[in-house]
């Protein structure tokens with residue numbers, strides 16, 4: 250979060266730098282089955298973010314000491330390509346990517362019927378090809394679709410979204426400048442049907458009222474994002490049905 254007070258991110262009419270209103274999402278596109286060798290995959294474009302997700306498993310957890318006799322272990326790995334950001338990102342894991350991998354693993358764990366696969370692991374590789382703020386929630390949204398596309402039983406899809414505070418106003422889905430120079434950023438992961446929160450982090454400060462306003466905005470947007478997820482999965486099954494019909 251920057252403090253540059255001279256940068257105006259929202260104009261008098263409530264229009265943001267990229268032309269959006271306060272409660273408007275950036276454009277989102279999701280495609281499934283983009284990688285042949287993965288058990289499930291998804292590609293998401295969310296504003297300027299471009300992220301590929303590959304899912305493998307369930308398969309026997311290795312090394313053995315990572316096995317859980319009661320359930321599958323979710324091993325999500327979030328990685329940013331060196332070329333995904335303005336200033337070259339040093340390849341390999343860092344504190345940020347380890348943290349994001351952990352919170353995404355935990356969020357997916359709540360959605361997947363892990364108890365059906367004791368001693369197994371499910372690998373979820375999240376590769377950020379182009380980053381433009383909100384990569385963790387875009388990655389989580391796509392990961393959830395990729396897991397479903399792998400045919401792994403799930404209780405619910407996880408929808409990721411952020412809201413935050415920019416120029417003193419609560420806004421949905423922060424863009425890059427808003428993330429850099431805004432006052433708060435609240436990424437959340439929500440189970441689509443139950444509304445249960447499975448990921449919540451916060452950078453900056455919000456009052457209780459602002460937090461409630463931001464959360465309400467996220468819940469409202471989650472329905473729209475979930476429709477895009479479901480449409481991507483429906484597209485997969487329509488294509489399969491056509492293949493079968495043509496046999």
Ligand code: UDP
Pocket residue numbers: 334335336338345380381382383384385386425428436
């Ligand atoms: N970013 C960057 N270099 C880095 C990490 C992040 O340029 O090493 C940018 C990138 O565009 C990212 C944004 O900063 O999307 C916000 O990062 P944050 O840690 O808030 O995570 P995100 O919003 O992507 O989940």
